[in-house]
Amino acid sequence: DAGTFDVVVTNYIGSVTSKAATLTVNAPPAVTNLSPARQIIARGGSLSLSVSATGTGPLSYQWLRNGFPIPGATGSTYTDTDLSFADGGWYLAAVTDNNGTKRSAPFFVIVAPNGSPLSPRQLRGAGAFNEPPPGFNDVVTLSSNRWASLALHNNGTVTGWGHPSL
Numbered sequence: 001d002a003g004t005f006d007v008v009v010t011n012y013i014g015s016v017t018s019k020a021a022t023l024t025v026n027a028p029p030a031v032t033n034l035s036p037a038r039q040i041i042a043r044g045g046s047l048s049l050s051v052s053a054t055g056t057g058p059l060s061y062q063w064l065r066n067g068f069p070i071p072g073a074t075g076s077t078y079t080d081t082d083l084s085f086a087d088g089g090w091y092l093a094a095v096t097d098n099n100g101t102k103r104s105a106p107f108f109v110i111v112a113p114n115g116s117p118l119s120p121r122q123l124r125g126a127g128a129f130n131e132p133p134p135g136f137n138d139v140v141t142l143s144s145n146r147w148a149s150l151a152l153h154n155n156g157t158v159t160g161w162g163h164p165s166l
Helices: 120-125
Strands: 003-005 008-010 015-017 021-023 030-033 038-042 047-054 060-065 077-080 089-097 100-103 107-112 139-144 149-153 158-161
Touching: 030 100, 047 060, 047 089
Parallel strands: 038 107
Antiparallel strands: 003 021, 008 015, 030 047, 047 077, 060 089, 089 100, 089 107, 139 149, 149 158
């Protein structure tokens, strides 16, 4: 909180007011995500994440996956190829300038199994509870128990059905 401040010191003899001092607060860099926040990528596919940043002085970047720095990932864009399930998780960029460090909003990445989306008939055959809702032409994986089923769509959304609470 920037402003001009002084202090009054008081004891049994009297009080003294200091000279005014000005406090300037320098903001850390501003970071904007340029890539979609949620991505589902097929195993073996490629990932590209980008941020834009403005700040004071030179900017430096460090990408993190699941909270840990990715060695060598020090630009405004992070790319990875031949993704495996281990590459899934959350990513972010930490951007540093002369005034401090600011982290981007997280990117959530799911590495999906290869293959075509499951058809409604395949969903029933995979143990889906009850009849799947109509329009299930983009489901990449399924989880089910005797009460309900959950389907993960290509766009990262999850649909549940079967139990009244879903």
